[in-house]
Amino acid sequence: MSAMDSSDVMDQSANQSHLQPSVMETGLVRQECNMTEPFCCFNETANSTMNCTGQGNPYTQEWYIQLIYYFFFVAMIVIATGGNIIVVWIVLAHKRMRTVTNYFLVNLAIADALISIFNTSMNFTYLLNQDWWYGRAWCKIVMFTSPFTISASVFTFMAIALDRYKAIIHPLKPRLPSETIFLSIFCIWTAALVVAVPNLIYATTHKWDLENCDTRTVCYLEWPDGVYMAHDHMYNVILLLLNYFIPLVILAVTYAMVGKALWGSQTIGENVGARHGENVKSKRKIVKMMIVIVAIFAVCWFPMHLYYIIVYHFPDLTLQPFVQHLYLVFYWLAMSNSMYNPLVYCWMNQRFRQGFRYIFRWLPCSKRMPRDPLDRAGxxxxxxxxxxxxxxxxxxxxxxxxxxxxxxxxxxxxxxxxxxxxxxxxxxxxxxxxxxx
Known part of the structure; x- marks a missing residue:
């Protein structure tokens, strides 16, 4: 933090009888919705004299409010982690499920599970209290994991779209060999790693002294030119383009062409009669499923991206008391995207639905399945x-x-x-x- 920022913070503390959020001294820590702005408005000089009669952390919520947030976040984490692990099992444990598209769905499920395990599970407690409890090492890991896994998910969306495009628009061309498929997955994670490396380098923590002699720790990015400066804004714009706008344009164009081929003509370049309709119907189902998944992704992440754009141009909005709750809602919506995909698979695909039913066959409302339906010959x-x-x-x-x-x-x-x-x-x-x- 610069001397000017520190002086502004001290002036605020001197002129106010109670603590108010400052205008984002520590920067808008935008890691693809990793964590909200650490509203730092406390005196950072360890040797300053305080009477210890002031207010403590003003961002700690009432117990009943925290209980509501805990319910929604824990439910989302459990569904996202468990659902995506089941998707991985359904594909890898059953030979007939190991298709090109399904391997990409496994990659997507792994990325979504990692988001819930390493990012959401720790971040939401930080957002509730604006106090980082987990140390500098975990700060770096969590800050890195967010753009890393989110980028992997988005790049996987594009890989699936291109695979569907080739399979439907050019059905007679040779398909990708297995080595190329796994190489594509490796490239997806490598590209995501490159995108997320700056977070691993510049993530750090800082401890603040509160007026009641307590302390509060924040986890944020400290760029070479300072906090919330040109480097930070440039990186945020790059993330916005790579992880949202550009992928959505590519996905929209690709699926529009695929949809035109599937629904706009009798067949895919051939007049094969009524029986071929079964194959076309099958392809339409998987394309519909992927379009729904992409649409959910766009809806879930739009409020968060819009929030960062507005706050960057109107930073005084962070002074409003409702900002913390608004950000928590937007954060939950964005992170909840990782739990919807397994639900969509179960809803729109019979094979995945059979796999989920077999996993939950012990439930009283579930139909008895003495044998795994996905192991049957076909x-x-x-x-x-x-x-x-x-x-x-x-x-x-x-x-x-x-x-x-x-x-x-x-x-x-x-x-x-x-x-x-x-x-x-x-x-x-x-x-x-x-x-x-």
Whole structure:
């Protein structure tokens, strides 16, 4: 903190009979909604003389208000962590669920679970009291984890959208090999790491002396040019662009093109008859599910991003007594995005719904399932091209639906094998591929 900032704080304390929030001396700690502005309005000189009769931490809420916040935050953390862990289990423990899209959903679930475990669980107690209890090391970890995991989630959204685009707009092109899929996931986390590294470097803590001789610790970013200066604002703008506006534009354009292909024409470039409708219907379901997930993300994070934009241009708003509660509500809404995805999977996908029902089969209201339904044998939708049918179908693909899998395809290994090796042969030979999730 600069000498000017310290002087302003001391002047405020001298001119007021009780503590009021200052105008963000310690900076707007914007780590993709990591934590609110530490309203620092206390004398930071350890040797200053105080009569110890003043007010303590003015941001500590009444017990009943804290109880309400604890209920909503704990419920959100439990649902988000448990739900995303179940999603990971459903995909990795069942061979037929290991599709390209589902591997990306696992990556998304891991990122969302990490948000709840390492970020939300500690931050909401800090937001309630504006007092960091966990030390400098955890301050760095939490400040780093927030943009790290959120960036990974957003980049995974874009990877899924591009995968759906390629699968639907260009269905006859070879699909990504398994090595490329895992390399893509590695690149997602590497890019997220690069975005979050500044937080790990500049996150720190500072202890303030209260008027009642108590202390209060804040966790914030201290940039080379100071707190809440040009570097901080520039970093916040970069996060806003990389983690919200640019991804939403890419996702909107991609899914608009995919939607036009699925709903705007009879088929995807082929006139294959009524049976092909099952495959198109399956693809529409997964696209609908992803559009819902992206829409929820946009709605959950919009108030928080808007808050930071407004507060940056009108910092005096932080003097209002309702700001702490407003920020807590916005923070809960943004962090709750991590708990909605498993609920959407369960609602819109039969396979995930079966997996969740099996996990919660012990509940009285749940139907008894003596056997894991996802372990049952099944056959994926197959599509075959037969040149011998050219006189009837004009060279179109004819589809044989062996068994509808409701949004799910064959395991990734089998799908990749069929799709990579499948090529159009000479007359009399058949080209085959496996329909994908």
């Amino acid at each position: 056959t994926a939708i197959s599509m075959r091209y037969s040149p011998s049918d050219d006189h009837n179908r004009n060279g179109s693909m004819s589809q044989t639906v062996v068994e509808s899998l409701d949004d799910c395809s064959a395991p990734l290994k089998d799908a990749l094998k069929d799709e990579t090796n499948g090529t159009r042969g000479n007359a009399g030979k058949k080209w085959a591929t496996t329909g994908r999730f």
